[in-house]
Amino acid sequence: MSGAGAPPRDPGLQPERTRLAWRRTALTVTVVAMLTIRLALAGGRAGAPLAVLAILGWAATVALCWRRATGTGVPGTGGRTLAMVSLCATGFALIGILLVLRGV
Template identity: 55%
Template sequence: MSPEQSEPEHRGPGRDVGLAAERTRLAWRRTVLAVGVVAVLTARLAVSNGTVGALVAVLAGLGWLGVLAMTFPRSSGRRGRPGRTLPVIALATVGFAGLGLLLVLASVH
């Protein structure tokens, strides 16, 4: 096999010959799905805790909507806001942990 045959035919400046863009898009979709599952499970657990539970359920839904809004451009193949998406995901993760702690403390009383 000659060196000319081993190079991809579609190689050009700025062209992604692999599937990196699609893998990234699918990874962001999985992230949104995972956060959605956490939000639904948090809301389901919160339903039985009265007013505190309702507040936690609303906050969980807002957290999921925030993650969805930040990751939607990336999961649809467009460029998102660079440098802002990962801190929002980290903040949402810490927020869900705080909501879980709030639910546990509310159920102790």
């Protein structure tokens, strides 16, 4: 309730927890990207396109998380950051499936 007599909202530690969660997301995506690149390149030159896709997915996810993780302002994604990060995670899953089907 935000009535005239209501006290101002005290966010407590919630903003800090949110920033830390975005940092953990960026760190996790970095680890997944490095493992994906390692697996893709283990198969020789044929895995290079998958490695490039992993690098692009990593860069997109870190770019999305950066402003949220540092708390430097609202992202310019119109509230779609979580959906975009989920799309990048789905891309990593598809790359993983392709690597498994390739036999790496």
